[in-house]
Amino acid sequence: MSIRTVGRHFRESGKSLTRNGWMTFASVSAVTVTLLLVGVFFVIMMNLNHIAENIQKDVEIRVHLDPAADDHNKDLIGKKIEQISAVDTVAFSPKEKELTNLIDEMGEDGKTFELFEQDNPLNDVYVVKTKKPTDVVKTAKQIEKFQYVQSVKYGQGYVEKMFDVVNVARNIGIVLILGLLFTAMFLISNTIKITIVARRREIEIMRLVGATNSFIRWPFFLEGAWLGILGSILPIAFIAVAYSYIYDFASPRIKIKFVELLHFNPFIWQISLILLLIGAVIGVWGSLMSVRKFLKV
Amino acid sequence: MFMIEMSEVYKTYPNGVSAINGISVKINKGEFVYVVGPSGAGKSTFIKMMYREEKPTKGSITVNGIQLSKLRNTKVPIFRRNLGVVFQDFKLLPTLTVYENVAFAMEVIEEHPKQIKKRVMEVLDLVGLKHKARMVPTELSGGEQQRVSIARSIVNSPQVVIADEPTGNLDPETSWEIMNILEEINNRGTTIVMATHNRDIVNNLKRRVIAIDNGKIVRDEQRGEYGYEY
Numbered sequence: 001m002s003i004r005t006v007g008r009h010f011r012e013s014g015k016s017l018t019r020n021g022w023m024t025f026a027s028v029s030a031v032t033v034t035l036l037l038v039g040v041f042f043v044i045m046m047n048l049n050h051i052a053e054n055i056q057k058d059v060e061i062r063v064h065l066d067p068a069a070d071d072h073n074k075d076l077i078g079k080k081i082e083q084i085s086a087v088d089t090v091a092f093s094p095k096e097k098e099l100t101n102l103i104d105e106m107g108e109d110g111k112t113f114e115l116f117e118q119d120n121p122l123n124d125v126y127v128v129k130t131k132k133p134t135d136v137v138k139t140a141k142q143i144e145k146f147q148y149v150q151s152v153k154y155g156q157g158y159v160e161k162m163f164d165v166v167n168v169a170r171n172i173g174i175v176l177i178l179g180l181l182f183t184a185m186f187l188i189s190n191t192i193k194i195t196i197v198a199r200r201r202e203i204e205i206m207r208l209v210g211a212t213n214s215f216i217r218w219p220f221f222l223e224g225a226w227l228g229i230l231g232s233i234l235p236i237a238f239i240a241v242a243y244s245y246i247y248d249f250a251s252p253r254i255k256i257k258f259v260e261l262l263h264f265n266p267f268i269w270q271i272s273l274i275l276l277l278i279g280a281v282i283g284v285w286g287s288l289m290s291v292r293k294f295l296k297v
Numbered sequence: 298m299f300m301i302e303m304s305e306v307y308k309t310y311p312n313g314v315s316a317i318n319g320i321s322v323k324i325n326k327g328e329f330v331y332v333v334g335p336s337g338a339g340k341s342t343f344i345k346m347m348y349r350e351e352k353p354t355k356g357s358i359t360v361n362g363i364q365l366s367k368l369r370n371t372k373v374p375i376f377r378r379n380l381g382v383v384f385q386d387f388k389l390l391p392t393l394t395v396y397e398n399v400a401f402a403m404e405v406i407e408e409h410p411k412q413i414k415k416r417v418m419e420v421l422d423l424v425g426l427k428h429k430a431r432m433v434p435t436e437l438s439g440g441e442q443q444r445v446s447i448a449r450s451i452v453n454s455p456q457v458v459i460a461d462e463p464t465g466n467l468d469p470e471t472s473w474e475i476m477n478i479l480e481e482i483n484n485r486g487t488t489i490v491m492a493t494h495n496r497d498i499v500n501n502l503k504r505r506v507i508a509i510d511n512g513k514i515v516r517d518e519q520r521g522e523y524g525y526e527y
Contacts, residue, residue, distance in 0.1 A: 005407050205388055208348075209453065210378035211405035213371065 005215070013222035016195040023191040024227065030187040031231025031282065034180040035275050039239040041173045042271055048166050050262050056133040061140045061154045063126040069148035074124060077146055081128055084142060086135040095122040123150060181282055188227050188286030192220050196294045203295065213295070220291045221284055228283025229276065236272045243268055298362060300326045300457060300488045301347060306356035308342055308512075316342035317353070318512035324490065326456070329483045331499050332492040333523055334509035340492045343509060344461050347490065348382055349373055361456050378406055381450025381458040385465035387442045389434040389449075395421070396430040399449045406453065420448040424478050440471030447478055451487065458482060460491040469497060476502055496523040 017024050063081065065074060074092070081090050093101075099120050103113050116122075130139050136154050144152045196203070206216050247264050254260065301324040308317035316339045324330055334340050345351040346358055349365050358365040361379050368376055389398050396417060403413045421427045424444040434442050443463060450458055460479065464472035476498055483489045493499060499506060499522065506521030507514055516524065 002407060004410070008404070201388065202390055205390065205401065206405050207374070208377065208382050208388075209402035209405060209449070210374045210376075212374045215374075215405060215407070 009218040009222055012219035013226060016198070016219070016223055017226055019198070020191060020194050023194050027184070027187045027191045027227045027286075028231045030184040031228055031279055032234045034177075034184040034282075035232050035235035035279055036238060037180055038177050038278060039235045039271060039275050041177060042274065043239060043243060045170055045173065046267070046271075047262055048169070051259050052166055054260070059133055059136050059155060061128040061130070061136060061143065061152060063128060063143050063149055064123040064151045064153070065125065066148040066150045067123060069124075073148045077148060078126060080146060081126060081143060084139060086130050086132065086139050087128055088131045089129045091127045093125045093127055095120050095124050098122045098125055181278070184231070185282045185286040185289070188224055188283055189289040191227060192224055192287040193290040193294065195220065195223060196290060216295060217291055220287045224283035224285070224287025225280050226283065227286070228279035228281065230279075231283075232275045232279030236275050239271060239275075240268050243271075298326075299323045299359070300328070300361060301490070302359045303346075304357055306346065306353045306358060308339075308346065308351060309354045316512055317346075320356075320509075320512070320514055322507065322514060322517070324488065326488055327483070327486050329480070329489045329504040330491065331504055331506045331521075332490065332509060333494070333499060333506060334515075338510045339512040340509050341461060342512075344459055344490065344492050347457075347459055348377060348380055378453055379456050381447075381453070381455040383443070383446055383450050383458065383460040383463045385462040387434070387439075387446040389442055389445055391434055394431050394433055395426060395437070395445050398434065398445055399452050402449045402452050408453075416452055417448075420452050423451075423481070424448045438471070439467050440474050443467060443471075443475055444478060447475070447482075451482055455487065457488045457490065460489065462492055462494060464493065464495050464498065472498060499523040 063077070065077065069077070078090055078092060081087055099113065099116060099122055102122070103111070106113065128139070128143070130136050140152045140154050143149060203216055244264055247261050251261055301322070303323075304321045306317055306320045307315070309315040320343065332340050332343060342351055346353055346365075347360055349360075349368065353366070360376075363376055365376075390401065393401065399417045399420060400413050403416065408416075418427060418430070421430055424447055426441060426444055426448065429437065429441065434445065437445070443466075447458075447463070458479070463479070464475055467475065472495060479489055479491065480502065503520040505519050506516065506523070508516035508521075508524065
């Protein structure tokens with residue numbers, strides 16, 4: 001395809017955008033609304049995922065040893081844990097240290113626990129980290145069977161529950177967004193349909209004088225892509241501005257461990273690119289639907 | 298080799314109407330052929346199959362050495378570049394000027410602009426409309442519009458021009474203008490197939506006549522007569 005032809009296709013696609021003014025407006029608005037919701041949803045989902053990942057990364061197995069175990073037994077257990085292939089690091093934490101940690105964590109209330117320093121009721125602990133967070137449960141079950149291991153704790157329940165919540169939210173969001181994407185696509189396809197009907201005679205003549213099918217189709221593809229891309233401008237701008245405000249406002253105020261927002265810089269570019277691509281794809285797809293039906297080529 | 302060759306062609310439309318019931322015909326390069334017959338006899342279908350607007354249900358058609366039954370859909374545009382089609386209703390684009398209408402046929406097959414300019418003026422000269430190149434179709438008479446449409450059909454120098462009742466909307470005098478141009482094109486070596494209801498033309502400008510009735514060729518004679526009473 002020559003540059004001249006490319007230029008022609010661009011001109012033609014631009015022409016029908018302005019000629020079908022109101023339909024163009026309607027489809028662009030539909031894409032805008034859709035992408036706005038898609039964008040907000042993505043921002044929330046990606047941040048939730050980020051937090052979930054942080055938590056996952058921090059999941060560790062705490063192996064409580066039987067007080068009856070002597071030093072030799074403890075060493076042996078440590079070595080056996082290290083030999084498990086999924087295990088990344090193993091750290092021994094004697095019960096004296098466990099108690100200091102506990103006292104520190106409790107703050108003021110911890111003072112009462114100082115009484116126990118004489119007769120420490122806690123266990124010696126091995127803190128085990130796995131290479132992959134998903135291996136935690138399996139590894140924990142394995143360690144539980146060792147001799148002189150009293151109990152194994154890895155925050156069972158909490159992590160799973162959180163992932164459940166994230167998953168439900170994600171599924172609802174996906175259904176919602178698919179519906180919206182479909183609506184936008186439908187509107188775009190209708191806009192293209194109007195263009196095609198307006199150009200019926202032109203297309204008929206093109207086919208008679210031997211224009212190739214792709215030559216006939218190109219302006220419609222471009223028109224669809226324009227509709228999608230134009231529709232993505234506002235959502236991208238809105239999300240970029242809103243996110244920067246939210247980030248600046250919320251980030252310094254969040255004090256909870258694990259919870260932090262994704263940094264503005266690479267994240268906002270990623271989301272902009274995603275929105276732009278979704279816009280272009282639904283545009284081209286919408287145009288494809290009506291071109292296929294109308295041109296019968 | 299024949300320009301157009303049909304052998305044992307049948308065409309039944311999906312709604313059950315059988316338009317063509319076994320037609321075999323050979324048209325030589327450079328021939329001028331009238332296709333006559335009553336309305337609904339199958340003339341249009343016969344003509345449409347030549348430029349592969351319709352496909353036959355049975356039988357084979359060869360045009361300009363290309364076997365249409367083996368022609369893939371994607372290759373149809375390339376095939377069509379070797380023939381020109383003229384219609385009763387001109388099929389001009391109302392928003393384009395005369396020049397642009399003719400140039401359109403070259404633009405969409407991506408000809409070079411310099412080549413387009415030269416060739417368009419050439420064919421407009423041939424049909425005698427060089428001086429009206431900047432006008433739009435609505436400013437022209439019916440005969441002039443048909444001349445523009447003929448100019449467009451020959452601008453890519455096709456081997457065959459297929460005309461479906463090109464004088465159908467025109468008065469007798471204007472019809473003769475059109476015929477003179479078609480004759481001139483034919484004299485330059487282009488094969489012409491023309492469906493018509495115009496008795497006056499067929500009987501005066503004597504050429505080969507193929508008469509179709511009920512989807513069959515009922516008469517095929519060199520220098521024939523119109524021969525119908527309608």
